[in-house]
Amino acid sequence: MSSGSFVFSPTTLRSLERDEDMLQRHEHKQQLASRCLSSYMLKRGGQEQTTAEVQHCPARARICQDVVVQNALYTGDLEAMRHLFPQGSSANLIIEPQGGDMRWVARGEGLWSLTYEQELTTPLHITATRGFTECLKLLLQRGADVDLSPAGVTALHESCENCEPECTKLLLIHGANANAVSEEDGRMPLHMCSHPESLQCAKYLLEYGAAINGRTQDEDDTPLHVAAQNGLLEHTELYLRYGAAVDKENSEGLTPFNAACAQPQEVQDLKRYFQVCQMLLGAGANIHTTDQDKRTPLHMACKNANPDLVDLLLTNGACVNNMDYGGEAPMHNILKVVCYKVSHDPEKVVRSLLNYGSIRVWPGALPMVLRHCSESPRTIEVLLNAYSHLKVNDTWFESVPAEVFKEHKEFYESVFSLAQTPRSLQHLARCRLRSFLDGRVHRVVPKLDLPTFIKNYLLLEYRGYVH
CATH class of the missing domain: 1.25.40.20 (Ankyrin repeat-containing domain)
Structure with missing residues (x-):
């Protein structure tokens, strides 16, 4: 190494790489602006043919x-x-x-200035x-x-x-x-x-x-895609009135309906996106259209933990057990986000999926689910009430963080007590009837001539404990 050189630290090298990338983007924007301006000047020059014409054309910029x-x-x-x-x-x-x-910005001869x-x-x-x-x-x-x-x-x-x-x-x-x-x-x-x-x-x-159906060049989105992605109900209604195509796919294979289901949604946004999807569905949107990864709108709605939207899809015939390219069903999608979406009432989504015949979690994986979903006791309650027998052991105790157990002590004590106590006869009868109905629970139970509280029990209503 010469006496006039020095070694850059890894941090400095990373910083220089970022600066170089920013500089390249800056130069690209400058070149783009220069091309636009040059193109404009050439176009203006070609239009200036006579003095009379010039008087009616905008002056050169x-x-x-x-x-x-x-x-x-x-x-x-x-x-x-x-x-x-x-x-x-x-x-x-x-x-x-x-x-x-x-x-x-580089100014030449190795000099940089801010x-x-x-x-x-x-x-x-x-x-x-x-x-x-x-x-x-x-x-x-x-x-x-x-x-x-x-x-x-x-x-x-x-x-x-x-x-x-x-x-x-x-x-x-x-x-x-x-x-x-x-x-x-x-x-x-x-x-x-x-x-x-x-x-x-x-x-x-x-x-x-x-x-109304103009496409963007990068994503191939229509205005209806933009309205759906942003949960804009009035825009959606306006575009449909003007003849917007409801099932055009963009470059990612998303229709406006899929795009609305897939867009991340905060609690305050859930109703808007539900209403947009409801309107698109009424306009003929196909709820079975999948994206490039074979994810259905139900997969996406579960990932965003939107209970009303999930119910809308299930009511209109969405397939509860379709698998995407990763081999995951809608149930997998909701369970993966419960810890981030507690305020979205994820237990409602899990309950609806089970009542429509969703696959259950493999019993051996329940401790893992308990670890990731323990902050939502209602979700755990709904899941556990879908099984007639459970093998509760020490792994279950270790899966619930101490602070979560302290906050929801009564509920988790009822769960852990199953290690010594069998499930109640009432619960076993519920499981037997649900097993007999096999995916028709949501359709048959509301029609039974039974008291409302029994119907709700059969549909896995929450009680705050398991028995």
Whole structure:
């Protein structure tokens, strides 16, 4: 090793590799913006044929680095903009603002400097994104090009993404292309409507000819996929009314229905996704369509522990024991997530699956299930009540963490007492009847001429203990 060199530590090398990757992405975005701008300039040059034609075409875009202009745009200062963009001036500007995240950038000869990310934009993009309607109207009156996209997206894309309906309407009135495609991921403005507040934007786009079944270039998603993935009930209803295809598959083999079932869901989101799936099902969605890994919507709903959605699928004929490519049934999917989804009431999902004839866990694996699902005693209760006999041993005691046992002491004491006490005659009778019905429990038991509490007992209702 020469005296002028030194050794990088592994941490430093990893940091340099990350910086190199970030630099490459930054250079790619800059090249993309440069290509968009060059393409725009060439197109404008080809259109300028006569003086008369030029008068009716937007002026060629100019690079603007004036901080005063940028400040007026970013603050929505209408009076300042009237002064900066008087009658007869051009509003076609390309702006390269500084801001956002900072990163190390190579400056040549081995020197690096810390600088802000930069991305090309226009006055239309800035005002449309921020909802400065009057400022946007002024720029459009000054002949700003509505479809100029130096960074690969139009102002219409950004107004829809930021849920600015009035700006969206203004751009469309002035001729913005409702089906413009973004450079990086091939999305149309309708694909950008991914929040509940963007509903009015979606309505305006459809009124101005947006393609209801347009596909993104990267994921092959339709607008209905986007609405389903985000649990947007009103968007879903709107798109179906406009003729959206309910069973088109994207690049991952997901229909909008599958996409809604597969999307991770917090407790507050469960009802929205259930309602979206209910609407798609009513529109003719196929609940048996599987993705590339042979996972059905029921697999996905169980993985997200959405009890109402699971019941909806089972009621409409979903196959409770279908296996995916990994050899897992829906029951496996719910048991794997119980510890993360206790607030989702996973016991309801397990109970429904068992009542519809789901396979049970191999008895020898119950201690493992106990270890992973012990924080949900109701789930354990439902599972154990599906067996007529259980071999409780020391492994069962060791599988329940001490803090969980302390919190749910009465329940786990009833479980561990089965090591010395056989199951009750009442429970054995329940198991015998359920075994006889063999997958018809959910259909037959509600029709029996029995008291409600007995029907609930047969359907594995929770009691807070086992006997």
